[in-house]
Amino acid sequence: MSEEQLKTGPRTDQDSGDEVKKDFKGLLGSVRKFLSDLLEIRSNTDVxxxxxxIIADIPFKGHTSWILICSIFIASIGLNANSTAVVIGAMLISPLMGPILGMGLSLAINDIDTLRRSLKNFTVMVVLSVITAFLFFYLFPLRDASSELLARTKPDIRDVLIAFFGGLALVIARAKKGTIASVIFGVAIATALMPPLCTVGFGLAIGKPSYAAGALYLFIINTIFIGLATFLVIKFLRFPMVRYANSHRRRLIARLASITGILVMIPAGFTFYQVFQESLFKKQAQEFLSETIGVYQFEGAGRYVDNLTKIEYNDGKTPLIELVCMGDELIPENVVNTWRTQKSQYSRLKDAELHIIQGGKDDSQEKFNYVSELYEKNKAELLNKDEQIRLLEAEVSNLSKNAEKQIPFKAISEEAKANYENLSQMGFSYQINTDFEKLDTVPVFSIKWKDGVRSSQKDADIKKMLAWLKLRLQDSTLVVKEVE
Known part of the structure; x- marks a missing residue:
């Protein structure tokens, strides 16, 4: 037996178990601390x-009104021309997000005056947007229903999730000390508040109220879930409630805010449930099609045109699954009946009608040619969408890079003034240099010292300031110059 064992006595199973428990508790503590440091956001929140x-972005008048009108025109032109890049540009300059965040904030902190202002400005914003889009599409001679327009007439579960998580990202970014501009750009693109309002005006201009209703529904979904995300984040971050001197008024405001919040959450929950049910229906319909028509072998020249398949949930009415087949070969009736029997085995498809449009039932060559052209047209649109996706990714990448290069000049100048008492003036600009082979953009800070400062002191301060700015802005290319 070793000398240590003689001093402490033999180790028992209980001692070993205690050490294992102690190590396990230490591991759990380390994991908990790591997750806390990783996900904790309250400590870095600037309430x-x-x-x-957020309150400053609520007012909607003067410059903001004209910016909205211009962005609506740009978005309408982009949707009409089927240009994704133009629509993105319109979304980035749109001021639509301000009143929506204001509503979520005011409900969370019981600020009835801010809620009233937000609702008023939100209503004016929506009416002005729809009128502007209506006038554009009503007066503009080219009013074709492009794929960009039609994509905003039928919301699904993805739109709900995009709006909610986009709203979460936006409010978290706004709450952080030093707002993350690239996140705000990304949310403006993702939630897409502008295109639905333009599509409402388009539907009214061409006399298609179903287009307008679908687009307005999509806009309301985005609005509700962005506001709901704002409300939840503000509550989680524990923003202080607005205090009222009159206790009776304070209780009344708290009740009104709570009731309004509940009234907002009820349609939000109902909307999510409804859209979720439609999503499940479409998923089962796709599974049914892949197991039936998807594996059916045409013996002759027949072909199933999957791009023209119509799946309609028709909430409150009879759902519809409509297939299009082209060619002279008819699908036997017994096969169609078998498909109908298989359809009934899916819980969400039992009441759906199954329609099969077959080119062979009509010997007209014109009908065959029409279906063929329709197929090729949809095929071309799918190919164009791949190019649009690549263009969209490139635009988002450029926006992120530009956001990263933005200089918070106001904060920098205040910090510089606090650190350098001899500083008289400070300026900032980008200087473009070239060696006639490539262009370089260099951020330049120009400074001016107070009279009477020694040259040695100036040189030392400039050197120190340059090192500080490079570290502060994470940019090794910037330059500090003294101006007279």
Missing amino acids: TTTTES
Whole structure:
């Protein structure tokens, strides 16, 4: 037996078990601390600045009104021309997000005055947007229903999730000390508030109220879930409630805010449930099609045109699954009946009608040619969408890069003034240099010192300031110059 064992006595199974438990508790503590450091956001939240910035974006008049009108025109032109890049540009300059965030914030902190202003400005914003889009599409001679327009007439579960998580990202970014501009750009693109309003105006201009209703429904979904995300994040971050001197008024405001919040959550929950049910129906319909018509072998020249398949949930009415087959070969009736029997085995497809349009039932060559042209047209549109996706990814990448290059000049100048008492003036600009082979853009800070400062002191301060700015802005290319 070793000397250590003689001193402490022999180790028992209980001692070993205690050590294992101690190690396990230490591991859990380390994991908990790591997750806390990784996901904790309250400590880096700027409550005052966030509240002030959201409230400052609520007013909707003067410059903001004209910016909205211009962005609506740009979005309408982009949708009409089927140009994704133009629509993205319109979304980035649109001020639509301000009143929506204001509504979520005011409900979370019981600020009835801010809620009233937000609702008023939101209503004016929507009416002005729809009128502007209506006038454009009513007066503009080219009013074809492009794929970009039609894509905003039928919301699904993905739109709900995009709006909710986009709203979460936006509010978290706004609450952070030093707002993350690239996140705000990304949310403006993802939630897409502008195109649905333009599509409402388009539907009214061409006399298609179903288009307008579908697009307005999509806009309402985006609005509700962005506002709901704002409400939840503000509550989670524990923003202070607005205090009222009159206790009776304070209780009344709290009740009104709570009732309004519940009234907002009820349609949000109902909308999510409804859209979720439609999504499940379409998923089962796709599974049914892949197991039936998808594996059916045509013996002759027949062909199933999957791009023209119509799956309609028709909430409150009879759902519809409509297939299009082209060619002279008819699908036997017994096969169709077998498919109908298989359809009934899917819980969500039992009441759906199955229609099969077959080119062979009509000997007209014109009908065959029409279906063929329709097939090729949809095929071309799918190919164009791949190119649009690549263009969209490139635009988002450029926006992110530009956001990263933005200089918070106001904060930098205030910090510089606090650190350098001899500093008199400070300026900033981008300087473009070239060696006639390539262009370089260099951020340049120009500074001016107070009179009477020694040259040695100036040189030392400039060197120190340059090192500080490079570290502060994470940019090794910037330059500090003294101006007279």
